[in-house]
Amino acid sequence: MTALPDWMRPPRAEGWFAEDLDRLPEAPRHTELIDGALVFMMSPQRWWHGHLVTMLTVALMEQAPPNARVGREMTIKLDQRNRPEPDLLVTTAAFEGDRTWFTPEEVRLVVEVVSPESAHLDRTVKLRKYAEAGIPHYWLIEDEDGAPVVHVYELDEPTRAYTPASIARGTLQRSVPFDIALDLKQLTPPRRT
Template identity: 80%
Template structure:
């Protein structure tokens, strides 16, 4: 067994903090911080996941109003011990080429495309953490026989938790955070037989 590289050792006994991610150039791409622990995406990304994220980015950018921005694979600093990296986010913050993270109050919608490796985090941990941070909208996209299925959640202000707002197959139409109409079946090519 090889020794752990020095950069992987937490800088303090309490573990990692959100600002530490900006000081870890050796860390693999897509490193997240969840409850003070570094989370690495170690499994290879599936083609379905990559194509869906790219197509969804393009589709949303084509219809996004001027006061919103679409960002891909940028972390959200939920608090000092949590900095997850969603696949996509919709923000009201102006573009800043030097930005490395967003604050929750800047984010209107978080989109996670579920992969086998990220499923428990996307379906439960991130669902709870994004709601606790006050992010108004969350989409969790699943692969259903090669077709995207979008589970949509809205923040229930009085309770501070997400309420299911629908499961969408084929098409998705939502009035929030802006008018969104998507042909889900066109986001990824059908599976070859």
């Protein structure tokens, strides 16, 4: 067994803090901080996942109003010990080229596309953490025989928990966080038979 590289050792006994992610150039892409621990997915990304995120990003960018921006692969600093990186987000923050994270108050929608290695985090841990941070809208996208199924959640402010708003197959129409109309079948290429 080989020794851990120095960059993987927490800088303090309490573990990692949100600012530490910006000082880890050796860390793999898409490294997240969950409860003070570094989390990174080492398995290769599936083509379905990457294609879906790209197509959804473009579709939402085309429909977003001027005060909303769509981004991907950006972290959200939920608190000092949590800085997850959703697959996609909608923010009201002004564009700043050197920025590496957003605050929960700047994020209107978080989208996670479930993959086998992220399923537990996306369906339970992140669902709870994004809600507790006050992010108003959460979409969880599952692969159902090659077709995207969007589980739409809205924040219940008094409890700081998400409540299911809808499950979309085929098409998705929402009026929040802005008017959105998506043909979900157009987000993924048809599978060969």
